[in-house]
Amino acid sequence: MSLPYPFRARSIGFPRWVYSLLVNPRFWRGAEACGRIGGDCPAPDVRGARNFFHLSSFLRNGEAGLPKSIVVVGAQWGDEGKGKVVDYLAGSFDYIARCAGGHNAGHTVIFNGNRFVLQLIPCGILRSGKHAVIGSGVVVDPVALVGELDTLAKAGIDVTGRLHLATRAHLIFPYHRQMEKAAEAARGAAKIGTTSRGIGPAYEDKMARHGIRVGDMLDAARFREKLERVTSEKDAVCRATYGVPLDTSGVAKDYLALAERIRPLVTDASELLNDALDTGHSVLFEGAQGTMLDIDFGTYPYVTSSNAIAGGACTGLGVGPTRIGGVIGVTKAYTTRVGSGPFPTEMPDLEATEVRDRGKEYGAVTGRPRRCGWLDLAVLRYAVRINGISSLVVTKLDVFDTQKEIQVCTGYRYKGAPIKEMPAAAEDLAEVTPEYRTLPGWHTDTFGVKEIGKLPRAALDYLKFISDFLGVEIGMISTGPERDATIVCAGTKLAAWI
Numbered sequence: 001m002s003l004p005y006p007f008r009a010r011s012i013g014f015p016r017w018v019y020s021l022l023v024n025p026r027f028w029r030g031a032e033a034c035g036r037i038g039g040d041c042p043a044p045d046v047r048g049a050r051n052f053f054h055l056s057s058f059l060r061n062g063e064a065g066l067p068k069s070i071v072v073v074g075a076q077w078g079d080e081g082k083g084k085v086v087d088y089l090a091g092s093f094d095y096i097a098r099c100a101g102g103h104n105a106g107h108t109v110i111f112n113g114n115r116f117v118l119q120l121i122p123c124g125i126l127r128s129g130k131h132a133v134i135g136s137g138v139v140v141d142p143v144a145l146v147g148e149l150d151t152l153a154k155a156g157i158d159v160t161g162r163l164h165l166a167t168r169a170h171l172i173f174p175y176h177r178q179m180e181k182a183a184e185a186a187r188g189a190a191k192i193g194t195t196s197r198g199i200g201p202a203y204e205d206k207m208a209r210h211g212i213r214v215g216d217m218l219d220a221a222r223f224r225e226k227l228e229r230v231t232s233e234k235d236a237v238c239r240a241t242y243g244v245p246l247d248t249s250g251v252a253k254d255y256l257a258l259a260e261r262i263r264p265l266v267t268d269a270s271e272l273l274n275d276a277l278d279t280g281h282s283v284l285f286e287g288a289q290g291t292m293l294d295i296d297f298g299t300y301p302y303v304t305s306s307n308a309i310a311g312g313a314c315t316g317l318g319v320g321p322t323r324i325g326g327v328i329g330v331t332k333a334y335t336t337r338v339g340s341g342p343f344p345t346e347m348p349d350l351e352a353t354e355v356r357d358r359g360k361e362y363g364a365v366t367g368r369p370r371r372c373g374w375l376d377l378a379v380l381r382y383a384v385r386i387n388g389i390s391s392l393v394v395t396k397l398d399v400f401d402t403q404k405e406i407q408v409c410t411g412y413r414y415k416g417a418p419i420k421e422m423p424a425a426a427e428d429l430a431e432v433t434p435e436y437r438t439l440p441g442w443h444t445d446t447f448g449v450k451e452i453g454k455l456p457r458a459a460l461d462y463l464k465f466i467s468d469f470l471g472v473e474i475g476m477i478s479t480g481p482e483r484d485a486t487i488v489c490a491g492t493k494l495a496a497w498i
């Protein structure tokens with residue numbers, strides 16, 4: 001055991017990969033823990049097949065010796081291009097599961113010349129044979145869901161047996177939207193900038209234990225009884241707080257009709273995914289929004305109402321942290337933010353306009369122009385820590401093709417002194433001064449480039465600067481909205497996962 005690895009491998013004469021597998025304690029630990037080898041497989045005839053699946057998963061997953069299960073998170077304020085990245089990665093996974101958020105998290109995916117904006121259904125559904133799961137951490141507006149089902153049906157995409165909806169997911173009702181609009185109006189200048197889709201109030205009800213869940217819709221009597229109780233309470237609150245009555249007319253009837261459309265999708269998503277992992281299937285967990293919008297670790301209160309960080313994959317899908325094999329963080333080559341809240345590297349108007357227009361930085365769902373800024377490595381360093389990011393994807397590199405020089409923020413000063421940590425208070429973050437490094441631009445067209453060797457030197461230097469600063473590999477680079485405008489960096493963890 002004391003000989004260096006190449007010598008050991010050669011002296012025994014196994015191929016090196018077999019030897020490295022057999023001497024790797026993580027493989028045996030993983031095998032033992034799951035009963036994969038010599039364990040309690042349910043029947044001897046499936047043991048061989050299971051072991052094969054687990055062995056192949058181990059080889060592909062590499063890092064933890066578990067079936068391949070990888071989380072994808074936004075490392076900034078959302079809209080990082082996760083839709084495209086997840087769509088690309090989905091080809092290498094059996095299940096694609098959404099863990100949080102609602103139909104405010106629009107993913108745009110373009111393929112075969114068609115543009116799909118999927119707000120609730122994981123975009124993995126666009127690939128035939130893949131399973132898409134909407135987890136219990138998601139809040140579901142059944143009207144929006146059925147609308148997406150119709151859009152997919154019109155495009156000829158059959159979801160039968162492939163789309164699964166968690167029975168524990170909470171429902172959004174029209175009264176949530178009504179209350180959200182009233183609350184935003186009452187906040188005046190201090191408004192959060194929500195999408196007014198009722199997502200925040202639905203999460204509030206979930207936490208206040210007033211929520212009604214997907215499974216409740218499937219039992220008409222139970223549903224009517226719960227709805228009646230909740231709406232009479234909410235009506236009283238709405239009248240007292242905002243001076244308006246709650247409009248609940250027709251809700252029960254409409255929702256019970258929608259229930260029949262979604263009934264075939266409803267399942268215990270946690271059981272589904274754990275079973276999938278147990279039988280050697282791979283799972284890609286898809287986070288919504290981004291780290292800086294996370295309810296706990298984002299720029300509170302200018303955040304979303306759920307956990308957008310990697311931990312949300314566990315809480316939102318009922319899968320334990322020990323089953324997650326890696327975390328991919330997605331960042332743009334620059335930064336954007338929608339709505340109000342602190343944004344230290346925000347660009348002045350003129351520069352922002354160029355980036356906004358080149359990057360088509362307008363909300364996929366709302367059409368709102370996004371605020372644009374330089375890449376903020378203080379934010380990314382924080383995101384790496386909070387999420388345990390093992391590999392980074394940099395999207396929209398092409399948007400910087402026209403920049404003469406690129407500023408990149410390497411840290412903040414607060415009240416004149418450098419600070420190491422991300423300020424917890426939004427008020428403090430609003431007062432930091434970013435420190436910039438200036439890097440040369442590349443002034444070359446990188447749109448649609450598919451090979452790393454074809455990227456200009458200055459673009460590679462920019463990427464290397466990011467990777468070195470954060471101490472994290474860049475596993476993938478995106479150079480355009482199309483699926484194939486993608487570079488997978490050879491030799492990276494990410495490359496081994498797909």
Ligand code: GDP
Nearest residue numbers: 079080081082083107108395396478479480481
């Ligand atoms: P998401 O919610 O994180 O998926 O973000 P969006 O759906 O808002 O995606 C951002 C937009 O950028 C979409 O219109 C994508 O098609 C587009 N996009 C993604 N990657 C790239 C890229 O590398 N270059 C360019 N020019 N556009 C991209």
